[in-house]
Amino acid sequence: MEKKRIADSRVEMRELVLPNDTNILGNLLGGRLLHWVDIAGAMAASRHAQSVVATAAIDSVEFNEPVRVGEMIILRAHLTWVGRTSMEVLVEVCSENCLTGVMKATNRAFVTYVAVDENGKPRPVPGLILETEEEEAEFREAEKRRELRLARRNAARKNGCA
Numbered sequence: 001m002e003k004k005r006i007a008d009s010r011v012e013m014r015e016l017v018l019p020n021d022t023n024i025l026g027n028l029l030g031g032r033l034l035h036w037v038d039i040a041g042a043m044a045a046s047r048h049a050q051s052v053v054a055t056a057a058i059d060s061v062e063f064n065e066p067v068r069v070g071e072m073i074i075l076r077a078h079l080t081w082v083g084r085t086s087m088e089v090l091v092e093v094c095s096e097n098c099l100t101g102v103m104k105a106t107n108r109a110f111v112t113y114v115a116v117d118e119n120g121k122p123r124p125v126p127g128l129i130l131e132t133e134e135e136e137a138e139f140r141e142a143e144k145r146r147e148l149r150l151a152r153r154n155a156a157r158k159n160g161c162a
Contacts, residue, residue, distance in 0.1 A: 001124060001125075001126045001127070002126060003126055003127040003128060003129045004048055004126045004127075004128065004129060005128075005129045005131060006078055006079050006080075006128060006129070006130070006131070006135055007078075007131070008047070008048070009044050009045075009047040009048035009078065009079055010044065010076070010077070010078045011040050011043045011044040011047065011075075011076070011077040011078075012074065012075070012076050012077075013036065013039065013040045013043070013074075013075045013077075014072055014073065014074050014075075015036055015072065015073050015075070016070075016071075016072050016098075017067055017068065017069050017070065017071050017072070017073060017095075018069065019069055021069070022068075022069045026068055026069045027066040027067065027068060027069075028066070028067035028068075028069075028071075028073070030063065033067070033073075033093070033107060034058065034061070034109075036073070036075055037058070037061075037075065037091045037093070037107070037109050037111065038055055038058065038111065040075040040076075040077040040091050041055075041077050041089040041091045041109075041111040041113065042055065042111075042113060043077065044077040044078055044079060044089050045079070045087045045089050045111075045113035045115070046113075048079055048082070048087060048125065048126065049087065049113075049115035049123075049125040049126070051115040051116065051117070051123060051125070052115070052116050053087075053113040053114060053115050053116065054113065054114050054116050054120075055111065055112075055113055056086060056112040056113060056114050057111070057112040057149055058109060058110075058111050058112075059109075059110055059111075059112075059145070059149060060108075060109065060110045060145070061107070061108075061109040062107055062108050062109070063106075063107055064105060064106055064107060064108075065095070065104050065105070065106040065107075066106075067093075067095045067106050068095075068097075070097075070098065070099075071095045071096060071097055071098065072095065072096045072098055073093055073094065073095050073096075073106070074093070074094045074095075074096065074103075075091055075092070075093050076091070076092045076093075076094075077089050077090065077091045077092075078090060079128060080110070080138040080139060080141070080142040081128070081138075081139050081142030081143060081146065082125055082126070082127055082128050083125075083146070084124055084125070085114050085115055085122035085123060085124055085125060086112055086113065086114045086115075086122075086125075087112070087113050087114075087115070087125060088110055088111070088112050088142045088145065088146065089110070089111050089112075089113065090108065090109075090110055090138070091108065091109050091110075091111060092105070092107075092108045093105075093106050093107035093108065093109075094106060110142075110145060112146075112149065
């Protein structure tokens with residue numbers, strides 16, 4: 001299987017925040033944001049794997065700034081790491097006030113996806129071609145996050161439902 005460049009699977013998605021997407025204060029609901037984050041991340045992962053993907057984990061979600069009704073959000077997703085069947089995607093979110101043009105970085109999340117075949121079984125994915133020092137650094141950091149994810153998952157399996 002031929003390796004692929006990170007740039008080949010980048011995704012940018014835009015959404016307008018409407019009243020139905022917000023809480024009583026007019027701020028974007030966290031659940032709605034996570035829905036859009038998952039879609040953007042899945043598109044990048046699916047583009048890389050050329051396969052259907054399943055969400056395996058969403059971790060390290062940061063809520064840095066509120067997003068208000070009427071603002072547009074821009075979600076940018078790219079792969080940071082791949083294993084045999086799984087991929088980590090970084091989704092960065094900015095908001096734009098459409099009336100003033102002011103933009104702000106609001107959120108970021110790391111999402112892990114698994115490529116699956118027509119029977120829902122994990123399938124191999126292409127490796128990554130790391131072209132820049134930044135991509136190499138992101139890959140190394142992603143490997144550390146993967147180790148932490150696996151440790152948490154193993155601890156949860158060991159402890160069962162508490």
